[in-house]
Amino acid sequence: MADYDYDLFVIGAGSGGVRAARVSAAYGAKVAIAEEHRVGGTCVIRGCVPKKLLVYGAHFAEDLRDARRFGWDVPADCAFDWVTLRDNVLADVDRLNKAYTATLDNHGVEIVHTRATVTGGNEVTLDDGRTVTARHILIATGARPMVPSCPGNEHGITSNEAFHLDALPHRILIAGAGYIANEFAGIFNAFGSKVTLINRTDVILRGYDESIRDRLLQISMTKGIDFRFNAEFRGIERQDDGSLSVAMTNHDPVVVDCVMFATGRLPNTEGLGLENAGIQVDDKGAIPVDEDSRTTCPSIHAVGDVTNRVQLTPVAIREGQAFADTVFGNKPTRVDYGCIPSAVFSDPPMAGVGMTEGEAKNKLGSVKVYLSDFRPMKNVLANRNERALYKMVCDGDTGRVVGLHMIGPEAPEILQAAAVAVKAGLTKDAFDQTVALHPSMAEELVLMR
Known part of the structure; x- marks a missing residue:
């Protein structure tokens, strides 16, 4: 067999790449990983982790107001300092970057801090020559x-x-209607910014259950977020005072202090040299792979958001683990893409697993739907009318729960445990036979009739 410098060379030290590198090295492989930015990838450095910390910070806006109804003497002019939160979040990102780096070091993975490109089926060229x-x-x-x-x-x-803004914008326009757009809309709105969200269609969060996303739209509008639908960019002009005038189709221009694009994500395949190994990307720039994450070049695999599969951090981690187990661990493993739970950390958050009501009707025909539309106990005492909505979608013939969808406080935390039941194929009867944990919001899952 030919001699190589490494058993495995990973390009990209995000969640999927780090997991694959670490586990492969633990199996005894000689591994190197190239990263031109920072170890940790999008999720840790500029994505779900720092964003969730901003979400926590934003929640204090309502919590502090609600606290007065619970007997706490909260000053009326309770001030928020963006720079303090920003710097503390970035400091935690630094901590995580060091932790990920230490994990790779401890497993003997060589970290190459430079860009790498593919120059053959078994060859990589680094920017240092x-x-x-x-x-x-x-x-x-x-x-x-x-x-x-x-x-x-x-x-x-x-x-x-x-995550690096010098100051909180007084007025911000967010383009897009997916999870990133709605999450940042909730964050900036809670911090006191005037938020305008524009979308080229009239649907937000496509792919999520219609009842749940409609409830989020209703609540978001009540909170003061301005939605402009069927609006496409015509252009952005900087005014003499530094503000931005945004022109769009079907609506009057909007003057804001900041414009944020949240209109989707593109796989990082440009300039990777994939053509040198005979690999062609699809029309969206993603790398097609088979069930074992193998590309058309047998010696090259791909995992995570750069592929044409599911763009979620936990999925990338599963794919990296499966790759290492299969190639170096002598444990052939494939990722099961069925019943993947997901969440939107909007205000309030929403979460779902399995089929939506529409998908179930199209696939199963006979469907039974159960709803719980209620006002959480905390909201009642706080004099807030915001309501939670839970939906259970069942196979009409067998009673098997094929989908769970919810919006309300702590919905992602509740959904994670409930997703196990959906994945296991439990029936509505199994939920009915489970004693409620009272008083809690989660008990609504076993009380729907």
Whole structure:
């Protein structure tokens, strides 16, 4: 067999790449991983982790107001300092970056802090001029925010830059209607910014259950977020006072202090040299792979958001683990993409697993739907009318729960445990036979009739 510099060379030190590198090294493989930015990837450095910390910070806005009804003497002019939160969040990102780096070091993975490109089926060229060979190459370069092509798009930011703003914008326009757009809309609105969200269609959070996303839209509008639908960018112009005038179709222009693009994400495949190994990307720039994450080049695999599968951090981690188990652990493993739970950390958060009501009707025909539309106990005492909504979708013939969807306080925390039941194929009767945990919001899952 040919001699190689490494058993495995990973390009991209995000969640999927780090897991694959660490586990492969634990199996005894000689592993190197190249990262041109920071170890940790999108989720840890500029994505779900720092964003969740901003969500926690934003929740205090309502919690402090509610606290007065619970007997706490909270000053009316309770001030918020964006810079304090921003710097504390970035400090925690630094901590995680060091933790991920230490994990790789402790497992003997060589970290190469430079860009790497594929120059052959078993060859990688580094920006420092070196060429190295590897028995296996793993592409785990993730994805990046997409920026619309319109005049003045250089004046906008993406979620990457949102964590580094010098000051909180008084007025912000967010383009998009997916989870990133709705999460940041809730964050900035809670911090006191005037938020306008525009979308080129009239649907938010496509793919989520219609009842749940409609409830989020209703609550978001009540909280003061301005939605403009069927609106596409015409252009962005910077005014003499530094503000931005945004022109769009079907609506009057909007003057804001910041424009944020949240219109989707593109796989990071440009300039990777995949063509040198005979690999062609699809029409969205993603790398097609088989069930074992193998590309059309047998020695090159790909995991995570750079592929044409599910763009979720836990999925990338599962794919990285399965790759290492299969290639170096002598434990052939494939990822099961059925029943993947997901959440939107909006205000309030929503979560779901399995089929939506529409999907179930199209696939199963006979469907039974159970709802619980209620006002959480905390909201009652706080004099807030905001209501939670839980939906259970069942196979009409067998009673098997095929989908659970909810919006309300702590919905993602509740859904994670409930997703086990859906994955296991439990029936509505199994939920009915479970004693309620009272008083809790989660008990609504076993009380629906």
